Amino acid sequence: MSQIYDLIVHNINLATLSEKYIQDDNPYGIVENAAICVKDGKIENIIANVEQQSGELETEDAIDGQGYWMSPGLIDCHTHLVYGGNRANEFEMRLEGASYEEIAKAGGGIVSTVKATRETSKKELFDLAAKRLSYLIDEGVTSIEIKSGYGLDLETERKMLKVAKDLNEFSPVEVSKTFLGAHAVPTEFKDRAEEYIDLVCEEMMPQLHSEGLIDCVDAFCEGIGFSLEQTQKVFEKAKSLDLPVKLHAEQLSDLGGSRMACDYNAWSVDHLEFLNPDDVSRLAESGTVATLLPGAFYFLSETKLPPIDELRKQNVPIAIATDSNPGSSPCLSLLLMMNMATTLFKLTPLEALKGTTINAAKALNIDSKVGSIEIGKQADLAIWDIGAPAELSYRIGGNPCKGVIKNGEVILSKF
Ligand SMILES: [Zn+2]
Missing domain, CATH: 3.20.20.140 (Metal-dependent hydrolases)
Incomplete structure (x- = not known):
């Protein structure tokens, strides 16, 4: 699997904010224990509940998200x-x-x-x-x-x-x-x-x-x-x-x-x-x-x-x-x-x-390519050391950002 993707982040919880995942009982469009696969700067695949397939995702180019959260950049x-x-x-x-x-x-x-x-x-x-x-x-x-x-x-x-x-x-x-x-x-x-x-x-x-x-x-x-x-x-x-x-x-x-x-x-x-x-x-x-x-x-x-x-x-x-x-x-x-x-x-x-x-x-009229985590959009992503998405608004000071990915490239990493 690593051969076909440029980057994989696994063991991560996604707050996608995508209409594809948002439901009445899931307003953030959360996908738990996911793997997100990036190719040519774009999100190519999103896999939920990865345990069953973890063997395929343990590759050199994979980032272990350590159970953190990911939001759109x-x-x-x-x-x-x-x-x-x-x-x-x-x-x-x-x-x-x-x-x-x-x-x-x-x-x-x-x-x-x-x-x-x-x-x-x-x-x-x-x-x-x-x-x-x-x-x-x-x-x-x-x-x-x-x-x-x-x-x-x-x-x-x-x-x-x-x-x-x-x-x-x-x-x-x-x-x-x-x-x-x-x-x-x-x-x-x-x-x-x-x-x-x-x-x-x-x-x-x-x-x-x-x-x-x-x-x-x-x-x-x-x-x-x-x-x-x-x-x-x-x-x-x-x-x-x-x-x-x-x-x-x-x-x-x-x-x-x-x-x-x-x-x-x-x-x-x-x-x-x-x-x-x-x-x-x-x-x-x-x-x-x-x-x-x-x-x-x-x-x-x-x-x-x-x-x-x-x-x-x-x-x-x-x-x-x-x-x-x-x-x-x-x-x-x-x-x-x-x-x-x-x-x-x-x-x-x-x-x-x-x-x-x-x-x-x-x-900014760029919502067709960024702003949510979904297949086909740019891989613009932020990784957070938080227990739930609401923590991003709850905290005053302190910076839980662990990593930033822009167009599929890691531009900041505190792993
Ligand atoms: Zn102003």
């Missing part, structure tokens, strides 16, 4: 991982009484990171982001989304997206590149947001798209970001270039951004604390994922909860991500986000795990 579907500097000083300001909005209006916030990112070389940005990424990989992450949006000029947005592209090429994980030119109004366009949006739409987006640097287009639709009309302009341009969209929406107020994004079949709408429950049906209709970001909610000491019950009732896929960024979520732990999704947003551990696997894959 985790997916962080919303990050701002590439940036210069950090904002520990603003963290301190905020604790001394200033609000996020006050800091933004005083020229701090996103704009201060823009300055640092413009001044940081591409190589240095790559090194910084690769280091941050390594923490995520240590916790089983095999795919990630990275946004631009700290350049706010063509040259720096390009630099950021090229770093994301290089991480895709030179790190072991896959990177989805999101153009977030409409993240903030740069200081040189102060009080000229319309003109800046024109620059985003007429120069930056078409140019960066022609260079193959954009997988999806995002914007920050908020009182301190861009209006609904300005966001729509960005989306119209994306549509004309055949680019998909997603949106930072309803984080601090309800501007109706999610509703509008659904008209463009957005891959996801993200944050959503102020999403009107009446708008949830729009997400369900357009197949848009609701991406919740408990790290920002926690770090900004927010109190208004996203409309979780309504999202559940209408079967909207819920994803969980780090929103890793220097201002509102300096977070490098997707496991901690799963814990916060359960403790702060009252998601179940199953919902939290789906939120960082299959539903996160849906948010």
